[in-house]
Every structure is written in C-alpha cells, then in structure tokens.
Amino acid sequence: MEKIPILRMGDLLLVTIQVDLYDRLAETLESDLVLMIKKTGAQGVLIDISAVSIIDSFMGRIIGNIATMSKIMDAETVVVGMQPAVAITLVELGLPLNGVLSALNVERGMELLKGKIALKGASFEDDEDGYPE
Amino acid sequence: MEKIPILRMGDLLLVTIQVDLYDRLAETLESDLVLMIKKTGAQGVLIDISAVSIIDSFMGRIIGNIATMSKIMDAETVVVGMQPAVAITLVELGLPLNGVLSALNVERGMELLKGKIALKGASFEDDEDGYPE
Numbered sequence: 023m024e025k026i027p028i029l030r031m032g033d034l035l036l037v038t039i040q041v042d043l044y045d046r047l048a049e050t051l052e053s054d055l056v057l058m059i060k061k062t063g064a065q066g067v068l069i070d071i072s073a074v075s076i077i078d079s080f081m082g083r084i085i086g087n088i089a090t091m092s093k094i095m096d097a098e099t100v101v102v103g104m105q106p107a108v109a110i111t112l113v114e115l116g117l118p119l120n121g122v123l124s125a126l127n128v129e130r131g132m133e134l135l136k137g138k139i140a141l142k143g144a145s146f147e148d149d150e151d152g153y154p155e
Numbered sequence: 156m157e158k159i160p161i162l163r164m165g166d167l168l169l170v171t172i173q174v175d176l177y178d179r180l181a182e183t184l185e186s187d188l189v190l191m192i193k194k195t196g197a198q199g200v201l202i203d204i205s206a207v208s209i210i211d212s213f214m215g216r217i218i219g220n221i222a223t224m225s226k227i228m229d230a231e232t233v234v235v236g237m238q239p240a241v242a243i244t245l246v247e248l249g250l251p252l253n254g255v256l257s258a259l260n261v262e263r264g265m266e267l268l269k270g271k272i273a274l275k276g277a278s279f280e281d282d283e284d285g286y287p288e
Contacts, residue, residue, distance in 0.1 A: 027236065029236075030260065031261060032262070036162075036169075038160060127163065128169075129163060
C-alpha cells in the first residue's frame with residue numbers, strides 16, 4: 023500500500039500516519055494533500071500521529087513542510103495524538119515544530135480548527151472590502 | 156508501528172486501515188476496538204479501507220468479525236472508501252460482507268451512522284419501559 027489516505031470531514035481533512043514515512047511516500051502525501059485542499063476547499067488539516075512511536079528529524083521536517091504548504095493554501099494544520107515520548111524526542115532533537123498547532127486528540131483538534139475557521143470568517147465579515155488588512 | 160490507531164469522534168470511532176493485516180495485528184485491533192467501545196460508549200464504528208488495494212479472504216473475515224463484535228457491543232459498523240476493484244474481488248471471493256454496512260466515503264458513513272443512532276434513540280423513547288420489544 024503506497025499511499026496515505028486523506029479523509030474529508032466537512033471543512034477539514036484528516037491524515038492518519040501509521041507507517042514509517044520514506045522519501046517517496048512523504049512526497050506523495052504532500053502533493054496529494056495540496057491537491058485535496060484545492061479540490062475540497064478544506065480550511066483545516068488534522069495530522070494524527072498517535073500510531074507514531076519513533077520520530078526522527080525527517081518526519082519532523084515533513085510535518086513542518088505540510089503545515090507550511092497548507093498555510094500557503096489557506097488551511098491551518100493541527101498535529102494530534104502525539105505520544106509523550108515523541109514530544110520529548112522532538113524537543114531533544116531541536117525540532118519543536120514551530121508554526122504547527124497541536125492538540126491532545128482528534129476531537130480537541132477539530133474544535134481548535136473549527137474555532138480558527140469561525141474566527142477567520144468573522145474577521146472577513148468585519149472587513150468592508152472582504153480582504154484582511 | 157504495531158498498532159492501528161482508533162480515533163474517537165463524538166459518538167463514533169474511526170479506524171483507517173493502511174497496512175496489511177496479519178494475525179497478531181488483526182487480533183490487537185479487534186481487542187483494542189471492543190475495549191474502546193466499552194470505554195467511550197461509542198455507538199458506531201467507521202472502518203476506512205480507501206488505502207487497501209488488495210483484499211484477501213483473511214481481511215474480509217476480520218472486517219466481518221469486527222462488525223459482529225461491535226454489534227454485540229451495541230455499535231454499528233460501516234465500511235467506507237472501498238475501491239471498486241476491492242468490491243469486485245470480494246464478490247468474486249464469495250465474501251459479500253453480509254451484515255456489514257458500507258458507504259462511499261467517511262462523510263456519508265458518518266451520516267449513515269448518525270441516522271441509525273438517532274433512529275435507535277427514537278425507538279427507545281417510544282417504549283415505555285425503555286427496552287425495545
């Protein structure tokens with residue numbers, strides 16, 4: 023199985039990482055995800071890493087890349103379900119995932135993203151020309 | 156990574172199958188899932204198999220087992236995201252997944268389950284003693 027599935031749930035996309043990412047799989051995931059954001063108009067991406075027990079700098083970088091790409095496509099990224107050991111490793115590796123939001127589990131991640139989306143909608147409405155300052 | 160994560164989303168649980176199931180992994184999934192149903196009181200289970208491109212009689216049987224176990228624990232199972240080739244293979248193998256509901260994608264599966272749950276709630280309310288006939 024050579025693809026990580028991206029599930030659409032309303033305004034959000036959910037990616038569950040269960041296998042070790044290698045170069046080509048990560049590349050496929052990145053390109054699938056930006057295409058999916060374009061196709062669905064999704065405003066948020068949830069990356070579930072609850073099955074990831076070992077993280078290395080490569081995977082840290084891929085998550086950072088995904089968040090940056092999604093941001094450019096106007097979608098927020100939230101990493102959910104991180105195991106405590108993984109959080110420790112990330113900080114020890116000097117990869118604190120700057121610019122990536124995180125939440126304890128999928129439910130909290132969805133709430134966080136829905137709050138962000140609602141806030142964005144509100145700031146658009148305040149603005150007369152429809153564009154943020 | 157030796158576990159398939161089970162994500163809780165409100166009343167529902169979501170399992171995404173991305174790797175080939177072998178004996179022990181399937182067993183772990185089954186026991187994790189029934190424990191999770193008990194712990195969360197979930198009323199529905201979504202099994203996403205959009206990443207599964209080849210299905211064999213073993214995996215067909217595991218999906219059937221999960222559905223039966225969930226049913227006993229009072230939760231409905233819906234298989235979502237099946238690839239057309241997999242549907243053809245299942246029928247050719249003589250495994251039409253009897254008793255397992257299916258839906259085209261996660262969103263439709265969630266709608267189906269929510270409908271089922273609402274219906275179950277309603278039939279409980281109709282009943283004076285709170286138990287179905």
